[in-house]
Every structure is written in C-alpha cells, then in structure tokens.
Amino acid sequence: MDFDKIRPAVESIELSDKQKEDILNACKGRKRKFNYKPLATVAAVIVVTLVCFGLNGNLFGAKLADEAENAALSDIYYTADDMELYNGVLGDMPVEDNKFVNQSTSVTAYPRQIYTIIPSAFSDLVDKSEFDEWYSSATVDNGMMIVQFVEHFGIGKADFEKANAAYALELEKIYGEPASVNPEKGKEHLEIFNSDIVYSFDREVIDGYYFSK
C-alpha cells in the first residue's frame, strides 16, 4: 500500500488566481461590502443637521444635505475590523440572516461569535457520540449554544469554569494574547464565556449581554 500517493493527490488542489484575488480583496476590506443602513442613516442625519443648522436651512444647504445623504446611503465599504466592531461577528457567520437578529432592540443587533460556538474544551466534557447526536439537532434559534449545551448535559458550574479556563489558555496559545470575558472592541475572538451570565439561564439577560448593538 503506497501512502506516498496521498501527497500528489492532495497537491493537485490549488487556489485559482481568482480565489487568491478574492482572499486578498477580503483582506484589504474591499470585498467585505457591508450595507449597514442604520449607521448610514445616522451619519446622513448628522450631516443633514449640521449643514441645515450651519447654513440656516437655505437652499444651498439643503442641496448639500441631499448630496451628503445620497453619499452616505450609497455603497459603503467597511474593513473586516469595522464589521467586527459593529457586529461583533467576523468570519462565516451569516450576518444578514434575520434569525440571528435580536428583535427586542430598536437597532439591529447581532450575536458575538461566542454566542454560536461550543469550543472543544466544553464538548470534551461529554461523550462524543452523545454530543454529535445533540449537536445535529441543536440550533442557535433556541438561544446561546453553550447555554443549551449546559442545560442538555447538566454541566455543573465548577466543571464549566474549568473548561472555560482551558478554553482561555487555548485562545492565548493561538493568538498570543490573554483571553477574557470582556475583551476590548475588535478583539472578540479573545472572548471567553461569562459563567454568571450563562448560568442565569435567562434568555433576555443572555441575549442582552451577547448581542452587539
């Protein structure tokens, strides 16, 4: 049996020039086009207000305001960091998917990445096949994934906190920076679970805490 055939078979897989270009564009923040109309509207209102008040609402001012509003509402490109700042979400989260939107707030809000994940430090607490079976039917529609996990498998808070500490170490190893329950803006990838919030089992409290406005 010739395992040496694995290498040439896998090496036949290559990124096309178009794929490389797409990745680079995403890195430069150009491809990640994000139409954040509420933000644009707020920006437009500020511009309109400033122009109208600054020029006493004359026609010239009104025209400038219209132009400013049109500019603000036209296509706006945000960098990946901007997206993370505004959404708390980076990567393959379906940010436009309404099912992730917290309808209780007047401004559209999205859950931070940690709301949707179950790190291996936690899934390793339970039997793999039982976990896979549960996970195959679990959905974020029913709330924060880790809360559902804790409830389903009856994970005690002490075990949870140990797993959380292990997860923090794992993040620190990967990113070279300490993880915390409250990382600074733009560093949500370093966020670990807030056990008090999780163990409140109160969806309103949990969603209020983990949805970024």
Added chain:
Amino acid sequence: MPGKTIKFPPDPERAVEAYGNSLYRLCSVMTGNKEDAQDAVQECFLRYITKAHDFKDSEHEKAWLIKVASNICRDTLRKRKHQSFLSLDDIRNLAVSEDNAQILGLLVSLDEKYRIVIHLHYVEGYQTEEISSMLDISRAAVKKRLQRGREMLREIYKKEVNGDGF
C-alpha cells in the same frame, strides 16, 4: 526564508502566495468541499492580518496559520452539523483527476482527528513532534493517530476496491 524574523503587521500578498495553497489543501481535506475550504482560508488570512504577531521565521508563521486554519475547519465541521457525509461530487470538484478523487475520497472519509495528522505528515511532511505542537496533543497521540489512520485507510480501501493496494 527560514531564519528570517517576520514582523507584524504581516504582508497578506506574500502570505497568500507563500501559504495559500497549503492552507487551501488542508482546508479542502478537512471540509471536503471547495466553498467551505475557500471560506476557511479567507477567514484564516483575515485573522492573520488582524491577530497575528511577530514570527521567528517562515516555518513559525506557517505553523501558526495551519493551527488557526485547523481550528476554523473544526468549527466549520461543527456548524455543518455532520462531519462524514460528503458527496462524491464535492470530492471530484476538488480533484483534477479520477485517480486523485479516489485517494481524496479515502482521505476525507477518515474521522477528522485522523485526517489532519495524516495530511500534516504525508502532505506537508511534518514529523510527530511538529504535529504534536501544532495540534496541542501529545507525541504519543500523534503516533497513535497516524498508525490508526493508516490502518483505517487500508480498511476503507479494501472495502471499496476489493483489496488491490493503491
């Protein structure tokens, strides 16, 4: 360019050119389809430009990227909610020939934990100690997974093509 320190912020164009194909192969083998693989590679480079740090040399940089990519792929598999059911069409789309598709099909049919060590060893050429460090598992675990992965590949192959080695 081993031996040369790579300072933050990194250069994505250089990195995509240097490691893009390696990461894409890893992500393809891990996720089993082009779209998820490209998404994972893109996410990996996004983290690279925003979250990476100084690297001792290019090997250190590549190891960091592989570690991040493998974590992203694991998350992708979990989000997808089923890890084993990959279509033949997905595999064929990844490979340039039927022979390659057959080998890739065998590889992606392995459980994720065996697949990644087989890939890192046989495709990327990493040794037990390096894989152990990248995946944060013991050297003994790497050896065991390599051994078990090989056995499973032989078993799967026998079942599929009646015992002629590939």
